Amino acid sequence: MARLGFLTIYWRDMLRFVRFKTVLVSSLVQPALWLAFFGIAMAANFDRLAGSVPTIPGVPVVSYLTYMAAGVIAMTTLFTSLFGGIVLLFDKNWGLMREIMASPLPRNDVIFGIALSGMTKSFIQAGIIMVFGIFIGAEFFLGYSAGQTFISLLGILLFLGIFSLGFLFLSAAISISLESPEGLQGIITLLTMPIFFASNALYPVNAFPPLLQIISGINPLTHLVNGIRFFAIGDDFQSIGIHYTATTGEIALSLCVLAIFAAIMFALAYWRFQKAVVT
Amino acid sequence: MEERTIIEVDGLVHRYGDFLAVDHISFGVREGEIFSFLGPNGAGKSTAINVLTTLLPIQEGRVVVAGHDVSKNPAKVRESIGIVFQEVTLDRDMTCREILEFHGRLYSMQREERRRRIDELLELVALDHKRDTLTRHLSGGMKRRLEIARGLMTRPRVLFLDEPTIGLDPQTRLKMWDYIKAVNEEGTTIFLTTHYMDEADRLSDRVSIIDHGKIITTGRSYELKNMLGEDLVYLETSDNSATRALLEQLESVTRISEKGHGLVAVVNSDGTRLLPHIMETLGQNGITLETVNLKKPSMDDVFVHFTGKELRDEGAERPVTTAARAGRR
Structure with missing residues (x-):
């Protein structure tokens, strides 16, 4: 029989996710609100400023709302994934982790189970933002055939999946090593700031100072946003006066960066879990 | 009946930094018996149980549970045992059935077997009417019973109970003893730790008195009393x-x-x-x-005799103990 122990952990986490309607609804509504308020407000400003910049002839123009909707999907995935491991910390503090640690279930299955449920939550949120974004005017999949849209969606899910796994592994590793949820919160806040703002999620990185450009270049969030824009908007467009092109090779490279990041984070989580003693 | 040893402990030592929590203890538990560790809080009972159940890595000595060495084959030990922890370790947001279902899945039980076992156990601990109730709505005694049911889910050869009746009211304690005896009569060996004299006395076949990480004496409770x-x-x-x-x-x-x-x-x-x-x-x-x-002579006297002092109770638990004792009269 195939060993599918991680599905047990997955099952329990999803059970609790759908059981609590307030948590469920707020986690789904919150990213939509981000897009609605921040997106529309910023789009109005950026589009007005961009109006004074001459457009490059022959290149499709994309509204700021469309541009940043991809960023909001990425940002939501980042937050959800970084907090995805916190359930392990609560389980540890409430003593529930002991049942799992004293069972024959391999510890890798705990990591995979939690990562898989976190990934599922991210997919649901991303789906909601996309639908809501298109509803308020984000021009995703413009001019795509049904087949192209389907393939693009798969591409987006692939990028989101690998990205969220990386940060979920990191979150699991931190959670199993810490004693208090406050500590985790502190670390996550410390991490999200640079990751979020030193990326191309909300604005172009072209005007960044060189150091910030380097950080942005190795930032997984930047590579996720590259992937989402490539699949949702296209490989050749302009927004807020900047011309974006992407080759398949560049996108493949972005995917590789995410995969390497996820692999390193898994190694970290594996190490922390092997060392973990829960009594 | 042939008496086989199901737990063998030889020269077990466990330290937390400089603090010696378990100090060279050796003992054996026979298959089918109820064996108690009796001692005050902080005597090293929980540390010992954590090593025996593989939650703490063994530092020194040798421990064999159900034929498997805890240092060489912890996974096999885990498959052979059930544990009821000292504190309640139930997810408040899951139902009784889900708690058992989750546990069965953790141990790779087949779907059909899980279903049958859940029905059996909920009946055994008289919780079948609470099957779909969230555990947050259960009373203290019900939670304990559900945890015992969970410990038995995989038909373990040994069930470890760490302070099984701590914080329960007198009637519930008595009922809990009946459940534990019933489980034992079905063939499960029981290893329990307690700081209640009456629990060790009335429930177990054999008792080890443990204090400051050392086993002071072991025997049937009447043997211990007769020594006095x-x-x-x-x-x-x-x-x-x-x-x-x-x-x-x-x-x-x-x-x-x-x-x-x-x-x-x-x-x-x-x-x-x-x-x-x-x-x-x-x-x-x-x-x-x-x-x-x-x-x-009572077990209290036995304890005083062998350790030279009263069984010290930490302040927080005093009211519970007093209430439990008063209820027995």
Whole structure:
């Protein structure tokens, strides 16, 4: 029989996710609100400023709302994934982790189970933002055939999946090593700031100072946003006066960066879990 | 019946930094028995149980559970045992059925077997009417029963119970003992830790008294009590030191100790016959007797005898203990 122990952990986490309607609804509504308020407000400003910049002839123009909707999907995935491991910390503090640690279930299955449920939550949120974004005017999949849209969606899910796994592994590793949820919160806040703002999620990185450009270049969030824009908007467009092109090779490279990041984070989580003693 | 050893511990040592929590303990548990670790809080009981259940890595010594060495084959040990932890470890947001379902899945039980076992166990612990109730809505006794059911889910050969009745009211404790006995009669070996004398006394086949990380003595509870002699005589007199000198001359008095305002004499003959003689002797020597009491040794006395002190209870748990004791009368 195939060993599918991680599905047990997955099952329990999803059970609790759908059981609590307030948590469920707020986690789904919150990213939509981000897009609605921040997106529309910023789009109005950026589009007005961009109006004074001459457009490059022959290149499709994309509204700021469309541009940043991809960023909001990425940002939501980042937050959800970084907090995805916190359930392990609560389980540890409430003593529930002991049942799992004293069972024959391999510890890798705990990591995979939690990562898989976190990934599922991210997919649901991303789906909601996309639908809501298109509803308020984000021009995703413009001019795509049904087949192209389907393939693009798969591409987006692939990028989101690998990205969220990386940060979920990191979150699991931190959670199993810490004693208090406050500590985790502190670390996550410390991490999200640079990751979020030193990326191309909300604005172009072209005007960044060189150091910030380097950080942005190795930032997984930047590579996720590259992937989402490539699949949702296209490989050749302009927004807020900047011309974006992407080759398949560049996108493949972005995917590789995410995969390497996820692999390193898994190694970290594996190490922390092997060392973990829960009594 | 052939007696086989299911838990073998040899020279177990466990340290937290410089603190020696478990100090070279060795013992064996026979298959099918109820075995107790009796000792005060902080004696090292939980540390020992955590090593035996593979939650703590073994530092020194050798532990074999159900035929598997905990250091060489922890996964096999885990498959063979069930554990009920000292604190409640139930997810408040899951139902009774889901708690058992999750546990069965953790141990790779097949769907059909899980379903059957959940039905059986919910009936055994009388929780079938709470099947789809979230555990947050269960009473303390119900939670404990559900945890015992969970510990039995995989039909373990040994069930570990760490302070199984801590914080429960007297009636619930009595019922809990019945459940534990019923489980034992079905063939599961039970290893329990407790700091309640009556629990160790009434529930277990054999008891190890543990204090400061060491096993002080092991035996059946009546054997331990008999080691103290036949009866205990408690006396309060106008002159305790003179009384002591007189008692020491009596052949059947084996040991004298001070307790409260009086003296306790351990006697190895029938106390009811000895007592009139003692009273007469005291009267002849001009000593006034203020209080007298005669009783059979209890586990408390055994504990005092072997450790030289009362079973110390940490303040927080005192009201529970007192209530539980009062309820027994």
